[in-house]
Amino acid sequence: MTEANGSTAKNPKVRVVIDGREIEATAGAPLLEAALDNGIEIPHYCYHPKLSIDGSCRMCQVQIQGQKKLAIACNTPCTEGLVVDTRSDEVADARRGVMELLLVNHPLDCPICDQAGECYLQDYSFEHGSHHARTTAPRRKGLKRVPIGPRVVFDQERCILCRRCVRFTNEISETNELRVFGIGDTSYIGTLEGRPLDNPYSVNVADVCPVGALLSSDFHHKRRVWFLEETESVCPGCSNGCNIKIGAFREEIQRLVPRRNDAVNETWMCDAGRLGYGFVGAADRIREARVCDDQGQQVVALDAAITAAAAALRRVREEHGAGAIGIVASGHLTNEEYFRLAGLARETLTTVSVDLAVPLGEGDDFLIRADKAANARGAREMGLVPGEAGRDLAGILNAVEAGEIRLLWIIGSKDFEAVVGTERALAIAGRLETLILQDVQPSGLSDKATIQLPGATWAEKAGTFTNYVGRVQRIRPAVHSPEGVLLDGEIFAALTGALSGRAAVPFVPSSVFDEIAAAVGAYAGLAHQSLGGAGTNPADVTEGVG
Amino acid sequence: MAARVVTVDRKAVEQLTGVLGIPATLRGLRVTSTHFFRNLWGWIVGRPQVRTVMVPEEHDPKPAAFRGMPVLVAMDNGKERCVACGLCEWACPVDCIHIVPAETDDEVERYPLVFDIDMGRCMYCGLCEEACPEEAIVMSAKVEISAFSRAGLLWHKDQLLTPVKTLERRLEHIRNDYGRR
Known part of the structure; x- marks a missing residue:
């Protein structure tokens, strides 16, 4: 057997x-x-x-x-x-007894508790509890909404002392901030003075808490969970590719929570990733296309800006050759989009000066990776690498300063600015004939753009990310893009159509992925449908491990 | 049975109903004018025959089971009982309730920053009242919602707040009705 x-x-x-x-x-x-x-x-x-x-x-x-x-x-x-x-009846009796004891001092403030709707106390009380309290004694008072750390709120009355959070800080974050104080009936969870719950993974205690005792400050009193539409996706914060669920309500992201994937993030995610969704609905997000004329930048319709970008690319290529065009992309697009961009650069523009700008930050040996781009590995595998005799990022920058590159197309100028440095980035913008920016967030370069195209965020796209070990995972759209904004892949498709003079091929991520599977060796045999909820690492498949 | 198409001459039908409508109108006028003159006579001799309610200045008392427009219960200190739990928003079959929760320093830490009911959509079903765990939203006896614009039909929190003492009968009724005792 x-x-x-x-x-x-x-x-x-x-x-x-x-x-x-x-x-x-x-x-x-x-x-x-x-x-x-x-x-x-x-x-x-x-x-x-x-x-x-x-x-x-x-x-x-x-x-x-x-x-x-x-x-x-x-x-x-x-x-x-x-x-x-x-x-058995004995088991049912025991459960009812446990529920009764757990609820003796529970404040029953479900109407104001963020956990309501996904609370184990509620669920098990319905399933296994008795529906009436037999105690008449007043419920024990405790501390309410204590800011136990900068990102976590603690409610002592709701706590059932399961010690999941204590074990989390002992075993997973290994920071030991939380512990149980007191004995017996009067024990409570707390922190030592001067040592708040402040570690890069602290909000996970709100996830492990089966009741509403530990809550994320960010989500506190924000939206009832039963209003959230949850979409399975992947965190865009770094190249680890933690699996997440995006909770959205009326086209607005309310929270990100980790999704179990034992091959990537188990059941955890870092605080930076969890709270890093603000740019999607930010007030200063770039929602309009702009084209620079004699009077400065003017807001135009997106298709007019795409036409202008195509004209600029064609003109520079005809006047100065393909070598005068440089493309620098951020690491946040999907594989499908990179595949289209690489095709556009290689076949239509025939430029070989193509590279990525990936900002580096803090990393650790658990989930947080230093390279802050969700899909840099995917970009390289899709062919977004300097071609033969082509220039990498440093080469592109030098060529701009030497006047050899006349047109620079930057996708994600905030990352570009972070990698190159504001001062040098501005100097480079000054040397260019044409600067095309394709952005979600504004940067120091935004004012210098000759043509600015609004981009879309990961939460608005369908497609795949490849994490740093090569695991291909799907992302799914949780919200719609702002009105008048196209997905980056659709912009690439429109530009390819405009430059090649052929009708634009509609951008359909799943069929682009089929093309990738046919063209890129490592992705052979994969399809959107076969990736499943947890993604697939092609290396594991070929070695027969996964 | 096979389907049959009947061509109707609408003009003729309209003329016909127009002719037929005259006696009906006259009959109706007879009823109202009878009442009018009977009342007038009663008023002259000081013995009114028909009871008159001076709507909208006056209203007949409604039974406790009457479901008028939903309102928010204001406590004696003028604040709402509502804690913005969102159950009425969820229960509402026509999505006419919109709540934005916020935090306060009061003992109950949560309150509705925005509580809007679109009276143009509300269908007076009372499910919000049944869902409410705080007896904070109840069906009042009010029925007059007319406004000059659609925006005027959107009632905000300050318009919805109604003193608790004017709602006692309804609260008593729902406690019995929903077995909340």
């Missing part, structure tokens, strides 16, 4: 019977994990798949054949022939 399933002696498979259903589990793994993985729901608070076993909530008690007392499923290792009952 074990050989047939390819398991080794290290993790032999055992057979466990839960509610009359025989399931196969890894020997020694928590019974609760085996049940959950097989779709058998056992209520639990303190158990978390990525944290150590605590056994403090007693909610996951089950009846095990041959044992007199109920056992907690989270701390029961799977062994051969275990027969478990999760639905």
Whole structure:
């Protein structure tokens, strides 16, 4: 049996019977994990798949054949022939008792609690609790909305002391800010004086908190969760590619939360990524196309600006040759868009001076990568690299200063400014005949643009990102672009059409990806549909590991 | 049975109903003028025959079960009971409620910064009232919503706030009705 399933002696498979259903589990793994993985729901608070076993909530008690007392499923290792009952009257009684005790001091302020709607206390109270309180004593008062850290709000009354947050700071962030103070009935979660909950992963405690005790300050009193439309996507903050869900309400992003992907981010994400969505709906976002004439920059319709950009590209190419055109892109476009851009640069413009500007920041050995671009690896794999005898970023900058490059097309000038430095970027803008910017966020260069095209953000696009190890993951549109703004891929398609004189090919990400799969070796055999929720690493597939 | 097409001469129908409408109008006029003269006579001799309610200055009291337009309950200090939980917004079948929550330093930390009801959309179903966990939105006896523009039909928080003592009967009624005791 074990050989047939390819398991080794290290993790032999055992057979466990839960509610009359025989399931196969890894020997020694928590019974609760085996049940959950097989779709058998056992209520639990303190158990978390990525944290150590605590056994403090007693909610996951089950009846095990041959044992007199109920056992907690989270701390029961799977062994051969275990027969478990999760639905007996005794189990139901135990659950009702646990719920009653947990709710004795719960403030029941669900109407003002951000967790309401995704709260385990609410869910299990409906499913397993009794619907009436038997206590008449006043509920214990606690501290409300304590700013326990710069990005987390704590409500002591709602806490059920499951210690998930404490274990998170011990085991995952390894910063040990949170601990349990006091004993017995009067214990509470807190921080030491002068050591607030302030680490790069602090808001994850709000995710692990099964109730509304720890909440994200950013999302606090913002929007009820049942109004959110959640879209599976990938964080654009750095090249790690953490899986996320974008929660949007009426075309506005309300929050980002991590989505479990054991191959990338487990169930975590960093605070910078989580709170870094503000630029999507920012007031100063670039929403208009501009073209510079004698009187300065004028707001024009986007197609007029695209026509102007095509004319400028054609003119410079005819007058000075393809070598006078340089393209610098940021690392935030999708693979599909890079593929179209690379095709445009290589085949239509025949320029070889193409490179990326990827700003570097702080990184660590957990999730945060130093290169702050979601898809720099994808860009290079799509062919956005200096061609033969072409110029890289440094070469492009020198060529502009030497007057060899007359037209620079920058996609994402904020990244360009960060990499090159404001002073040099401005000097370079001054040396150019034509500066085309394709931007979402304004930068120091925005005023210098000859032609400015508004771009779209990752939250508005469908497509794929390739993270730093080569894992190809899908992003999906959560909101619409502002009116009159095209996706960057659509701009590339329109420009290709205008420059080649042929009708523009509509930009359809999934069919572009099919072209990528046919053209780029590493992506062979992939398709949007086959990537699934967790993405695929082509290297794993070819080696037969994944 | 096979479908049949009947061609209707609309002009003839209109003329016909016009002719037929005259006696109907006269009948109606007879009723109203009878009342008018009977009342006039009663007023002259000091014995009114028909009770008159001077709407809109006066209104008949409505039964507690009457569902007029939804209003926000104002507590004695003039503030709303509402904590902007959003359940009415969710329950509303015609999406006529719009709430923007905000935080305050009061004991109850959350309140509606914006609470708008589009009375042009509201269909007086009372689901908001049933969903409310705070008895903060109730169906009042008010029915007069006329306005000169659509914008005028959008009632804001300050217009919706109604003193709690004028709503006691309805509150008592819904406590019985929804078994909230």
